[in-house]
Amino acid sequence: MKPLLLSTFDTHGGAARAAYRLHHGLRKAGVDSRLFVQEKRSDDWTVKGPETKWAYLQGKLRAHGDVLPLIPYKNRRKGFFSTAFLPDAVGNYVRCSDPDIIHLHWVSYGFLKIETLSRLEKPMVWTLHDMWPFTGGCHYSGGCRRYEDGCGNCPLLCSEKQWDLSRWNFRRKERSWKDLPLTIVSPSNWLAECARRSPLFKGLPIEVIPNGIDLERFTPRDKRICREILCLPDDVQLILAGAMDASSDERKGFHHLFNALRSLKSKAELVVIGSGEPPIPPDFGVPVHYLGMLDDEISLSLAYGATDIFVSPSQEENLSNMLVEALSCAVPCVSFRIGGMPDLIDDGVTGFLATPGDPGSLAEKIDLILKDDYLRQNMKHAARQKAECEFGLARVVGLYGKVYAEALRCYGTPR
Template identity: 45%
Template structure:
């Protein structure tokens, strides 16, 4: 079986890393897997990207032209919104690779025109990493449920017109999806339920397959050694927070984390704890968190990430909406319990008071209580650490994920072959 994964990038960003990990997992179980991307960061020969400078330049220029229609919405919120209206070269590239089945991943950054889906002429499995695939352009809908109808009057565009840009994108998607051999895969149950309730995906097959990771790379490192390598204190308990652009992306919940930490500082923990933040460099005017804070900046390789997770006593993931929450699963794999809100994709990863703590959404006091509950009892912390690693080994290994995808691909191809034979 020849599988082609299509993703905007190979490893730059959480969705890209998830796709690339699956790509390697499929290869590890002897499937022929290749990856087609717009931007390549690895030197992996099985990842295919534009080599000719002209095409590389066109790809970068498309990012500028892609956003031109958004200029009509001067009051648009500062959140990702993708239109996918520019032509692409995907059909030519796919024809050269000639895969049996195509696994789409995150394709939202001016990589693939929506209308191209119908031209691929292969069975499609679309792994959704956010809500974009079934909305009129936004990556996360927040409190808006108009994706369940036909979008329009989009709050992220600050629009009150039913026939706005989001409705136009929705119309193009519903035409592109018509009569496709398309199966949806979600990494978590929350995103799957959102997809099922959407007007675009409500009649499609939707499966849940958690993101996998290499548990031989993401594994516990001796805490003292990890801290020495990172120049972190040995005599404090450390709480970790990490996300791409961690302190600026409101969806990641920093505005809930800050008051929770300040409350914790006032309750007798000030001299016992220090904070570690990765995914963001120290800003010129650092926010007051109530504790001494270490900013580690952006980390790009798995070994560095595993070292950071292992150095911490608890990982905090206060996201408002999360399709899965790879930082949470990575942390568990390294034996570090997680405190999160009991909402969205994190509910599939964190088992309340077994490998972490799920706070009531979005109660700052309960989030602070969760941090205290994890840290205040050393014996309990050791048990949480044990069950954290156990959860990762049982549910989040690359091998398990790859076998689940392989079984799904084989089933889809068998059905497709029977259908073509009968016709």
């Protein structure tokens, strides 16, 4: 079997890392997997990206050009919105590599034109890393359910017109993706239910498979050694939080974390990964240690190993890679009860689920774990156990193998 995985990046961002880990898991299992990306950041020879300066420049131009249709919407709200209208390089690469099956991941930033899918003529699997594949352009809808009826009057665009950019994009998808040989995979039950409500995926098979992780790399570590390596204090409890551009992305909910920590009763300090210290650091009410971007997995596992609890204040989230990593490293987790978080956190067992949007509830759950050594130790054990049972890469690869086999049975024949 020769699957071709498509992802805008190979190692930049949670969705990219999920695709990259799956790619290597497949290869380790003896599958001839290939990964094609628009922007290659690793030196991995099994990943194919732009091979000339011109091809690299074209990718950059597509990424920047994708926002051009948004120019008329001067009052649009902050939030990622993709139009996917520019010509891409995907079709040519697929024809040259001739895979048995195409596996799409996160393919925005101009990497894939909407109309390209109808011309690939191969069985396809699409792992959803956000809502974009079934909306008119937004990646997270912020509670809007207009995608269930074709979009239009888009609140993200601050549009009052039914026929706006979101409706135009939705109709492009509707025309181009009709009768595609497509199987949908969602890492979380929440996103799977959202996808089932979209007319774009009506009648398509939708499976739920979590993101996989290397359980040998992300494993419980000696806290004292991890703190020494990362130059973190060894005499205080540490709370870990973060995401790419976490402090500037409203969806990531750092304003809720800000309010929660200022009302925290426990003595603790905050460690932030995925974001460097801003020019004017916010006052969280506790000392903050910014570790910046940690792109390699060893550094990431050290950060988890150094801390006592992981907190995600996100307001919308699919299946957080960071929570999967934290659980694998035996770190109890606290988040709001939103999105795919209940798939990860068994409330009261591997961590706590707080009332959505309530910083007071978030602070209360953090305090419960930090103050109770016995509870925290039990949660550490349960977190690792859950990761071993559900998120091991070998298990996830096996589940995808079954999806590939069924897609080939229904839509094509393996070589």
